[in-house]
Amino acid sequence: MSTDSSASGEQPVETTDPGSVDADGAPFLQQPDDGSGHLELAAELRRLRGLVAGSTFEDVHDAVATVRELSDHLEKVGTRVNPFTYETWGVPEHIGANPAIGSRNPISPPLEPVVFPDGTVRVELTLGIEYQGPPGCVHGGIVALLFDEMLGLANAAAGSVGMTADLRVTYKSPTPLLQPLRIEARQIRTEGRKIWTEATLHTGDTLCARTEGLFIEPRGIRDEDRDKPIEG
Numbered sequence: 001m002s003t004d005s006s007a008s009g010e011q012p013v014e015t016t017d018p019g020s021v022d023a024d025g026a027p028f029l030q031q032p033d034d035g036s037g038h039l040e041l042a043a044e045l046r047r048l049r050g051l052v053a054g055s056t057f058e059d060v061h062d063a064v065a066t067v068r069e070l071s072d073h074l075e076k077v078g079t080r081v082n083p084f085t086y087e088t089w090g091v092p093e094h095i096g097a098n099p100a101i102g103s104r105n106p107i108s109p110p111l112e113p114v115v116f117p118d119g120t121v122r123v124e125l126t127l128g129i130e131y132q133g134p135p136g137c138v139h140g141g142i143v144a145l146l147f148d149e150m151l152g153l154a155n156a157a158a159g160s161v162g163m164t165a166d167l168r169v170t171y172k173s174p175t176p177l178l179q180p181l182r183i184e185a186r187q188i189r190t191e192g193r194k195i196w197t198e199a200t201l202h203t204g205d206t207l208c209a210r211t212e213g214l215f216i217e218p219r220g221i222r223d224e225d226r227d228k229p230i231e232g
């Protein structure tokens with residue numbers, strides 16, 4: 001977990017480094033590091049994001065020029081991914097760009113899930129100010145995003161894929177920033193193309209939110225793709 005501090009020296013501003021989260025269970029859908037520095041770049045931009053969203057500045061025009069230079073550089077040296085031409089679901093270019101789990105996406109916390117023998121998928125994470133809704137609390141839309149992703153992962157762990165058709169979130173207690181959070185998801189049942197999946201979000205023993213999702217398996221899905229995740 002990050003231990004960096006804000007300008008006041010009191011409050012960490014960064015979101016969890018999930019690589020440091022202790023968890024039982026087997027790592028699930030691990031995203032490979034291709035050695036290019038891409039994951040380190042994303043991690044550094046996550047840090048930057050927390051600093052930009054969670055700090056005040058007197059004058060940062062120098063930083064604007066620096067970041068613009070970096071963007072211009074990355075635009076030159078990178079090969080753009082076309083989101084319509086993946087070889088199949090779940091390839092690194094696809095998962096890596098995901099806003100919840102993607103290791104290449106600075107918007108993602110990211111999630112590093114583990115799976116248990118009963119099919120439960122768990123993540124442990126801590127969210128910084130860049131995910132804030134009410135003061136000191138995680139934004140409800142972020143909770144819904146994390147739930148949707150976790151339900152999808154639980155479906156993948158159960159060997160099925162589905163598009164979210166209905167997602168119900170019950171917010172029971174504010175989800176705190178800067179506190180360890182735990183999300184657990186599990187597929188409950190299937191009936192034809194319909195899949196029902198549930199998840200909870202806790203901090204310590206406190207239930208912050210729970211969700212129930214209905215997923216519909218896409219028509220004509222190929223058998224070889226059944227155990228691969230699908231995303232919208």
Ligand SMILES: CCCCCCCCCC(=O)SCCNC(=O)CCNC(=O)[C@H](O)C(C)(C)COP(=O)(O)OP(=O)(O)OC[C@H]1O[C@@H](n2cnc3c(N)ncnc32)[C@H](O)[C@@H]1OP(=O)(O)O
Binds near residue numbers: 101151
């Ligand atoms: C590593 C990553 C792992 C993956 C994580 C992914 C998490 C992210 C997931 C997403 O973000 S998915 C994107 C958000 N969702 C969408 O964009 C879905 C948009 N909606 C659709 O594409 C279609 O409406 C859908 C595929 C869900 C259903 O269309 P279909 O034409 O295939 O369904 P159809 O009308 O044949 O209905 C099939 C059954 O489902 C039922 N159904 C469909 N939509 C429903 C609904 N909304 N509520 C309740 N029931 C519904 C429908 O009544 C019917 O029941 P019966 O078989 O009993 O008759």
